[in-house]
Amino acid sequence: MAAPIAIHLEFGGGAELLFGSVKEHHVTLPNQSEPWDMKQLLVWIRGNMLKERPELFVQGDTVRPGILVLINDADWELMGELEYELQDKDNVVFISTLHGG
Amino acid sequence: MLFVAKLPKRKSNAFIWVCLLARGCFKEYFIHKFRAMLGKNRVIFPGEKVLLAVSGGPASSSMLSQVQEGLSRDAPKKLRFVPGIIYIDEGGASGQSMEERKRAVAQLESVFRATNYHYHIVHLEQVLSLPSSVLEAGSSATEKPQTGSSYKAAVDHFIPTRKNQNQHPDLSVENAQSLLSNLSMQEVQNGVTSPITHEHTQALQRLFASVRTPTAKEDLLHTLRQHLILHTARTQGYTKVMMGDSCSRLAIKLLSNISLGRGASLATDTGFSDPRHGDVVIVRPMRDYSSKEIAYYNRMFDIPSVFIPGLDSKAQDKASIQRLTESFVTKLQTDFPSTVSTIYRTSEKLHTACPPQNTNTQLSAKCLLCVCALDTKLEEFSAYQATLISEQLSQRRGPGPEFTPGTAAAPGSPPASSAGQDHSSGGGQSQGCETGDGGCCSSAKEPETVDLKSLLCYSCRLTIKDMTALDALPQYILSEAERRRSQMREEISEFLLDEEENEAIPRVNGS
Numbered sequence: 001m002a003a004p005i006a007i008h009l010e011f012g013g014g015a016e017l018l019f020g021s022v023k024e025h026h027v028t029l030p031n032q033s034e035p036w037d038m039k040q041l042l043v044w045i046r047g048n049m050l051k052e053r054p055e056l057f058v059q060g061d062t063v064r065p066g067i068l069v070l071i072n073d074a075d076w077e078l079m080g081e082l083e084y085e086l087q088d089k090d091n092v093v094f095i096s097t098l099h100g101g
Numbered sequence: 102m103l104f105v106a107k108l109p110k111r112k113s114n115a116f117i118w119v120c121l122l123a124r125g126c127f128k129e130y131f132i133h134k135f136r137a138m139l140g141k142n143r144v145i146f147p148g149e150k151v152l153l154a155v156s157g158g159p160a161s162s163s164m165l166s167q168v169q170e171g172l173s174r175d176a177p178k179k180l181r182f183v184p185g186i187i188y189i190d191e192g193g194a195s196g197q198s199m200e201e202r203k204r205a206v207a208q209l210e211s212v213f214r215a216t217n218y219h220y221h222i223v224h225l226e227q228v229l230s231l232p233s234s235v236l237e238a239g240s241s242a243t244e245k246p247q248t249g250s251s252y253k254a255a256v257d258h259f260i261p262t263r264k265n266q267n268q269h270p271d272l273s274v275e276n277a278q279s280l281l282s283n284l285s286m287q288e289v290q291n292g293v294t295s296p297i298t299h300e301h302t303q304a305l306q307r308l309f310a311s312v313r314t315p316t317a318k319e320d321l322l323h324t325l326r327q328h329l330i331l332h333t334a335r336t337q338g339y340t341k342v343m344m345g346d347s348c349s350r351l352a353i354k355l356l357s358n359i360s361l362g363r364g365a366s367l368a369t370d371t372g373f374s375d376p377r378h379g380d381v382v383i384v385r386p387m388r389d390y391s392s393k394e395i396a397y398y399n400r401m402f403d404i405p406s407v408f409i410p411g412l413d414s415k416a417q418d419k420a421s422i423q424r425l426t427e428s429f430v431t432k433l434q435t436d437f438p439s440t441v442s443t444i445y446r447t448s449e450k451l452h453t454a455c456p457p458q459n460t461n462t463q464l465s466a467k468c469l470l471c472v473c474a475l476d477t478k479l480e481e482f483s484a485y486q487a488t489l490i491s492e493q494l495s496q497r498r499g500p501g502p503e504f505t506p507g508t509a510a511a512p513g514s515p516p517a518s519s520a521g522q523d524h525s526s527g528g529g530q531s532q533g534c535e536t537g538d539g540g541c542c543s544s545a546k547e548p549e550t551v552d553l554k555s556l557l558c559y560s561c562r563l564t565i566k567d568m569t570a571l572d573a574l575p576q577y578i579l580s581e582a583e584r585r586r587s588q589m590r591e592e593i594s595e596f597l598l599d600e601e602e603n604e605a606i607p608r609v610n611g612s
Binding site for chain 2: 014093
């Protein structure tokens with residue numbers, strides 16, 4: 001919507017290696033006319049937060065296979081995966097289940 | 102509070118996670134699986150000392166918490182064994198700095214201390230000072246593999262056996278046991294076993310630097326890790342080791358092992374129990390859990406886990422066979438969610454053949470590094486023979502000694518040749534020395550490679566082939582190799598007719 005959205009991001013299982021080894025991030029997504037969805041969030045993360053090796057986190061439109069996504073502690077598959085519309089103060093967790101993150 | 106659980110799978114491939122059951126039910130389900138796994142394969146005896154191999158990763162941390170749950174329960178079927186924890190610091194091999202390693206160890210130590218179990222922090226550098234006895238398979242405490250009916254009998258047999266094993270000839274059983282337990286407490290007072298020096302780390306780095314491919318590096322690391330765990334288990338009196346391999350990891354391991362040439366030992370490598378070392382049995386109680394389940398459980402119930410970057414962190418998909426297989430399976434799993442469970446069910450059908458418990462099982466029948474049965478006996482029409490023939494054909498070499506397919510005898514050169522090649526005269530089967538690998542094929546290779554080759558299984562040979570400097574291997578491997586080779590030489594020499602006597606008489610066994 002119109003107001004910027006505050007999102008709490010967490011990275012675990014080795015995914016934090018790609019984000020400067022920092023596990024928790026509070027981010028504010030800027031204003032835009034359409035609501036933010038997960039697809040756009042991923043693009044935003046890739047552009048603004050990923051320090052290195054984007055292919056280890058994002059593949060194509062979605063996350064790399066092997067990375068679990070939890071939105072407010074629920075599997076994102078239940079929430080619509082990429083189409084889920086982000087709300088203010090949502091908690092999104094990315095956990096890597098791969099060897100070596 | 103949101104909850105996820107798994108619907109029982111129907112015929113369709115859809116793997117549906119549904120907001121259904123409460124957290125409590127998921128927890129019960131998760132805990133139950135662990136206990137069911139241990140109960141189904143009854144190999145852990147009450148009072149037994151079990152070493153938990155914790156890498157800090159989610160699966161092994163989850164396993165640790167399950168053990169805590171199982172041991173603390175007031176339920177009548179409480180788990181009853183004595184746990185200890187081992188963590189292996191591999192920072193020396195993966196290029197971490199000492200500060201990073203200390204930090205990781207400190208984090209893990211705080212987790213371990215909270216459990217109140219005995220723990221051992223072992224550095225990979227300590228592999229350089231292992232004794233060569235670690236490569237010998239010990240004799241197992243019980244005589245035969247456990248089936249339901251004989252489990253109770255085995256338990257009754259186990260407890261007095263355990264006391265006897267610990268017995269000092271001069272002391273009574275009770276004294277010996279209490280003394281030994283005191284000793285172990287003092288030696289390793291819940292901490293680091295011995296400090297490591299910079300030279301050790303450098304030697305370790307040199308070892309790994311001499312391995313050319315990441316595939317071989319991972320394989321070697323895995324082998325060394327197993328040796329360290331085994332050594333700790335043996336010296337500290339543990340008879341079982343629990344590894345935290347999850348279902349997903351084991352599915353990947355199964356496929357990558359096939360690609361690595363370990364097809365012969367698939368059952369031991371991925372099965373629930375791994376009896377290859379004899380006295381210490383490795384079990385994998387987490388093999389029924391998928392990575393996803395473990396990740397969710399850890400998140401929901403705040404199971405502490407520490408991520409430690411390893412050799413393969415941030416590696417590309419195609420960096421090694423293991424990475425490639427992982428990427429393949431994981432990607433397939435997203436579109437076909439029953440991939441991992443199908444592979445897992447298939448692997449369950451593989452059973453280890455009961456190891457022959459006769460005393461004639463010779464040491465030379467086991468691979469030097471991975472302690473699996475050697476699979477490189479040159480039998481007629483075996484796959485291994487086919488590999489050798491194509492290897493020979495694809496390398497352009499001058500006409501060497503004739504290699505007759507189908508015979509284990511290596512014709513031509515005398516066995517005591519300076520290149521150190523071992524030839525078994527006559528049928529390899531009757532000698533029991535599994536060195537009939539057509540040594541003449543390898544006459545062009547370095548003597549050192551050949552020296553170790555004959556003692557290794559097929560895939561360990563491939564790993565060694567990728568090494569540029571064999572002398573960087575830890576001393577215990579090299580000395581055990583030397584010992585086995587001289588043992589084999591002795592055995593062969595018994596069967597040979599003396600050179601001098603034999604000039605006019607055609608050799609009986611040779612061609």
